[in-house]
Each structure stands twice: as C-alpha cells, then as structure tokens.
Amino acid sequence: MAIKTVLGETQQVKIATDLIEMGARLQVLQEETSLSRERLLKLYKEVKGESPSKGMLPYSTDWFISWQPNIHSSLFMGIYQFLVKNAGTDGVHALITAYRLYLDQVQGIEGGEVVLSITRAWFLVRFFKAGMMQLVPCRECTGQFVTHTNELHSHYVCGICHPPARAGKTNSKTKLLQPVG
Ligand SMILES: [Zn+2]
Structure with missing residues (x-):
C-alpha cells in the first residue's frame, strides 16, 4: 500500500x-x-508492558451477525464509512479515528460495554473491502446494519427493532448495549 x-x-x-x-x-x-x-x-x-497475545485471530464473519456484536459493528461501520465519504480520510487513519469515535459513543452510554475490539474492527473493514459484508437499511428504523452480501435483505429488520427474546422486550438502546446473560 x-x-x-x-x-x-x-x-x-x-x-x-x-x-x-x-x-x-x-x-x-x-x-x-x-x-x-x-x-x-x-x-x-x-x-x-507485556508481549502480544499469540492466540488465533478472529477470522469469522459470523460473529458480526450475532445480535449484540451486530449492533456494535454496525455503529462502527457507519462511522467509518461516514469518515471515508465526508472527511477525506482512508486506510489506517480512518480505522483509528472511527474506532476512537466508536469508543466515545459506547462509553457515553450508561452501562455501555465495548464489544467490538480494534482487531475485529480491522477485520470488518477488510471484509467490506473484499465484498463479503455490506450495510443494509432496517425497514423499521432505517438504520444501516452489517450483513453478509450473499443474502436477500429486502425485508431486513435489525436487532434493535427485533431483539432476541433473551434480550428482553425493551427498545431502549441503553439496555440493549448492556452485557447479555
Ligand atoms: Zn431497526
């Protein structure tokens, strides 16, 4: 590059x-x-003050689709794409700036938990560039959410509008961003 x-x-x-x-x-x-x-x-x-972890890297695209990670991934990707489109920034600078803004957003919510790591965010950007994932609008709230590109999304409803049963029935984002279980 x-x-x-x-x-x-x-x-x-x-x-x-x-x-x-x-x-x-x-x-x-x-x-x-x-x-x-x-x-x-x-x-x-x-x-x-320590050596980096030698464990496996998180390669799977499925993680980004599961309920709580999807809300966080979509928030990050929305910020990232906005920066690339409107702030003339790209590459690693866009990644770093978007991730900082994502942290600000999550930490600004009471009880907000950082679910998306910088390494996962980096993979997510790669998956988008490879055309494996995309943002599609929720037909109920019109927010943009991360999905696989090989699926039909004409009637997509996001995880905030239709949370899984275990997440409770509230529509409050504050509640949704809290750890589940
Ligand atoms: Zn929605």
Missing part, C-alpha cells in the same frame, strides 16, 4: 502506538506499518 512508503518512521511508530494502545493484535500492526516484527514487538512491550 502506498501509505506505507509515504509515511515517515515517526508517523509509523505513532500509528503502531495508537493501535497497540487500542489493543490491536500484532498482525494488524504488521499489515498497517512497514516496521519490522522485532521493532513492533519491542514497541508493544514498551506500551503494554
């Missing part, structure tokens, strides 16, 4: 540091900067 060659090392370290502070996994840092793996590992330890 062009952005890697254009950005100076100081900017790359800044991007990596921002992503590490947000909790990004090492693979995200490697993809979004041209800093060496050794450099990134050192930086990670400096920022977090």
Whole structure:
C-alpha cells in the first residue's frame, strides 16, 4: 500500500502506538506499518508492558451477525464509512479515528460495554473491502446494519427493532448495549 512508503518512521511508530494502545493484535500492526516484527514487538512491550497475545485471530464473519456484536459493528461501520465519504480520510487513519469515535459513543452510554475490539474492527473493514459484508437499511428504523452480501435483505429488520427474546422486550438502546446473560 502506498501509505506505507509515504509515511515517515515517526508517523509509523505513532500509528503502531495508537493501535497497540487500542489493543490491536500484532498482525494488524504488521499489515498497517512497514516496521519490522522485532521493532513492533519491542514497541508493544514498551506500551503494554507485556508481549502480544499469540492466540488465533478472529477470522469469522459470523460473529458480526450475532445480535449484540451486530449492533456494535454496525455503529462502527457507519462511522467509518461516514469518515471515508465526508472527511477525506482512508486506510489506517480512518480505522483509528472511527474506532476512537466508536469508543466515545459506547462509553457515553450508561452501562455501555465495548464489544467490538480494534482487531475485529480491522477485520470488518477488510471484509467490506473484499465484498463479503455490506450495510443494509432496517425497514423499521432505517438504520444501516452489517450483513453478509450473499443474502436477500429486502425485508431486513435489525436487532434493535427485533431483539432476541433473551434480550428482553425493551427498545431502549441503553439496555440493549448492556452485557447479555
Ligand atoms: Zn431497526
């Protein structure tokens, strides 16, 4: 990507540091900067005081469709696409800015819990760019929600308008954003 060659090392370290502070996994840092793996590992330890997790990355698109993650993913993706469209920002800068705004939104809600990690947000952007996922409007509230692209959505109703039974019958977003069970 062009952005890697254009950005100076100081900017790359800044991007990596921002992503590490947000909790990004090492693979995200490697993809979004041209800093060496050794450099990134050192930086990670400096920022977090520990080595990055070596567990499996969350590759599945299905997670974004499940009820509570879908509400959070849709909120993030709405912000991301707005930024790309209207603020002339793209790439990793759009990811970082959109994720900050997502955190602000969730933390501004009483009892709001951050459900979407920065690594999942990064994957979500990739899935959109690959044409695997899209935003479709809910026919009841007209909000835009994340769905798979290979499904029919002409009568789509979102998880806020029709929450699953276990989520209770309230339409309050405050309640919906609280942990379930
Ligand atoms: Zn709806």
